Amino acid sequence: MSEEIKKEIMLPKGEELVLSSSPHIHVTENIQSIMLKVVLAMLPALAAAIWFFGIPALLVIFWCVLFCLVLEIIWCRIAGKPASVVKDGSALVTGLLLAMNLPPVTAWWVCLLGALLAIWLGKQVFGGLGQNPFNPAAVARVGLLIALPRQLTYWIPSSGMTADAANYSEVFYAAADFTKIEQAGQVIDGITCATPLSIAQNTPKILDSGVAAADNFAAIANPESYWQYFIGNMGGSLGETSTLAILIGGIILLSFKLIRWQIPLFYLGTVAVFTGLIHLIWPGVTPPPLFHLLTGGLMLAAFFMATDMVTSPITGRGAAIFGIGLGVMTCVIRIWGGFPEGVSFSILLMNALVPLIERMAKLKPFGFRKPTPAKGA
């Protein structure tokens, strides 16, 4: 009887069993899901961009994403890699980041050039995702800024700013030059405005510490303007203006552990301390720290650009050093440099230092003890 039962029992057939070394189970998280979570974190800032800058911003986002995806596929075809690489989502993230770094009104060909710089020069020439030493979006932004400075500094007022309204807006209109730009083959009337950082840069520095020095930046650094900067009601690159939206994205990034918290903390902390000290000594040279934190690309950089996993140090200590370096460089460029904004340059410079930082900031293993010198040697 037992023989009969045994015959019914099915046993595994050896030939079909997979042999591999442990572990035999795996998390469900993969590169694609990580990238999609990053995209999720970008949504608040993208939504803010469309809210403040309207359809032109949406178009820029569309062009950047489209070109990045297409160029990634083309490169894979040429290089003999499977085109399915594009499914990892990294080109999508790069496309969105690139758009966030461009002015809200940017011609399609500028987007194409940016995508070329980001995907091909920034990433694929090094071997693709994971091999690139520099943040692709930062490469594109800096490349475009140098090659096409006019197109890259064409700032339009946000929807909350009107030419005939509040004191806040007038400050930025007064500082801007009204020009016409050529877009998509037709000449349109361009109404431009200045950004807080460009006004700060163009304000003559006052080195003594009198009343004039204290009031030097009063027009752009006051509680009312801080609030407008915080919600994103100012001119600037399309994804960088709303601190509020970026902070929401930052919380998403941190809660999914997609960025190392040390980078935003030490980056923003260093900028606050550095500009705070300078402002304390020479109030006429640079606006107060809060102004620096809320304007320009700093927030976007601190949460979305500098934190790029591939191009930032992997250890916590390394990330802290990286953040401090970024902070110092950004401040130096903003206060004394030739450009109003310095975050993209700082990111590229610090990216280059990552291998060195990592060598300095290696982890000490559990139970580490200093090797004792060999006896008798």
Next chain:
Amino acid sequence: MNEQAINKDLKIVSFKGGVHPQKDGKILSKKASIQTAPLLERYQVIVSQNIGAPPKVVVSAGDEVKKGQLLAEAAGFVSVPLHSPTSGKVEGLVDIPGPMGVMTQAISILADGKDEWTELPASIDWRNSDADTLKKRIMECGIVGMGGAAFPSHVKLSPPPDKKVDYMIINGAECEPYLTADHRVMLEEPEKVLEGAAILGRAAGVKNVVVAVEINKVDAINAMMEKAAQFNVGIVGMKVQYPQGAEKQLIYAVTRRKVPTGALPADVGCIVQNAGTAAAVAEAVNAGIPLIERVTTITGEPVVNPGNWRLRLGTPISEALKLCGGVKCEPGKLILGGPMMGFAQRSTGVSVMKNTSGILLLDKSDVTQYESSPCIRCGRCLEACPMNLQPSALSQLAEAGQYENALKYNVMDCIECGACAFACPAHRPLVQHIRRLKAEIRNRTKKEIKK
């Protein structure tokens, strides 16, 4: 789901790092009481079952043996004897598939069906006996670490005289997903585990004896807490986190002491023994019963009736699976041990050994063959590593063949728990790369010594 509540007095500790598999599979078998396997016709007892020197076979073809009779004697200090799982006739030495994928020598015993015990050594009154008597008995009964490594227990109990040991930790973490054998032993035989713990403590001459259990085994914790006082043994709860049961991590969780690089637990005054081992020690000392059977979890989604079985050494995996009704569908993997550190098998002809904590079948859908992609430096492996190493860097050094540099990244500290490879979203074979590095470095060192 009326789970028991955690006792408020329980101290809950943990190490830093590690991973927590969402699907831990213990649900399949944790409610299944331990069943005793019926006697088989034939057992094939693998000779080399312990770390150290394999024992020397003392029987030959045609010999009649009794249950518990010596089959092979210890061949040196780091070695233990092997005993017969039943009474019957020795058919001889045969080659059977081994757990590491190569053929291995086994003693084939044809059972006579009587299952008669040999004359067992007398019970020891352990409360009044000295450490050496206890150690000797533990050695003579062939007891090894039953959690996986199969390291002879009496060796661990004999640290060098200059090391002062003050802590005996009984490892009831069972942090491997799917496995529930120790859980059931602690729940069903709490006294045996506690008594074994107390005996091990006495054999090592230490007063602090603690059983450390992950808090996903509340029923077992409560069962032991009720009786712990009478054996003067403490119970500590541990966070559910893999690899909570790894020796260095366990010691840190319980005592906050860090075993230094390259040192042994005894260097920080600790000895760790597995919970199943403790139960075996109690039987050996109280009744003179040698280690000839163990509780093994037979589980996995493809298994018809997953459960916990008391299996004799030498039981072929195929027979063990039949006890559970075989498989519902063709599995993707057959693993001895747990899914994190167990060994994949090709043959069901491998037989149960002293350290076979689990026989695990994984469904084909769980056995995806991943293609690995370049590291995106997300840092998941650094967070997962319980040794605070940098698996991502080590893996790249392995790919580049840079063995010297790997030493600078402390590759030899890796405990090969596999948490890094489990967590890697790029599906990089991180721990596999590290194993290769370690093996290569050991080889080179050996060659240099020869020169």
